[in-house]
Amino acid sequence: MSAKVILARTPEEIDQVRVLVWEFFDGLRAKYTEMLDTIDEYLEEQNVKGELENFADHFLPPHGECFLALLDNEPVGIVLMKPKGANDAEMNRMYVRDTARGKGIGRKLGEALLSKAQAQGVGMVWLDALYRHNEALPLYESLGFVRFTDPEAFHGDDERVIHMKLKL
Template sequence: MMSVQVSPVRSSEDIDDVRTLVWEFFDFLRVRYPEMLETIDNYLVEQDVAGELAAFERFFLPPHGECFLARLNDQPVGLVMMKPHGENDAEMNRMYVRDAARGHGIGRKLGQALVDEARRQGLGAVWLDALYRHVEALPLYESLDFEYFTDPEAFGGDDERVLHMKLELR
């Protein structure tokens, strides 16, 4: 029987597992979107992903943010990160589940954990950006009641390959 646990990241071991999964996520994106390598590389620089991961506690642990790690049979297999967005909102970042662990509802559990935490904190909305062929994630986001919107100021600007979504919590 498969055992899935989703919990907030707190230990240094958890943080190391998250760092590994984040880089796997970007490797996955490079394979899935070979036509977008420049966009992905620009994102890594603009968002200072390496810097955020190096200073993980300042970005993804309370009171600044949150990160949830999924384990399948005690092995790290997925993550989702939450960081502040504006004054009273959050941004969902880097939801990822390893290929071998898909089909167990892990993405749903991660997404729901983040939404529940944002509600618990009394936030107004959760924002996210996703790439257009992210066929595993888009239906999940929709089922969590995220809605599409247009934002030419967001990452990717008016690039139709970058989809912007928002979940109003109030």
């Protein structure tokens, strides 16, 4: 099996990313049934539908970046990079399909994003994750992310939302 990470650029690749983003949220809804209101609030507050409709304005240079993981040339994972403030970035919506987990694809996605962020001179990469992201939280920590508390962040007072950052 051959896994690789590419920068999504073609209309077909971007459509594949859109499908994976909605799969990501479907997975959150299935895993966090007690947090459906929070997930809906996030979708609305982040204008996920609008961002995906106007993809280039959010996830293609110079506004952001989009990484698509392929396994045997089939799309199996994504991670998005969004600007945050003047010199920082957000790691956003990392997702790997269940059928492709355990093959190092999440790590490849994370490393690709961090490498691109570093090359662009990003100072800090931020992310939020939900508390039972058992497959992702150890990966983020192994990449160097540390947890922090931020009462001003989305649901900053909710212990079920984990805030993490990595200084590059």
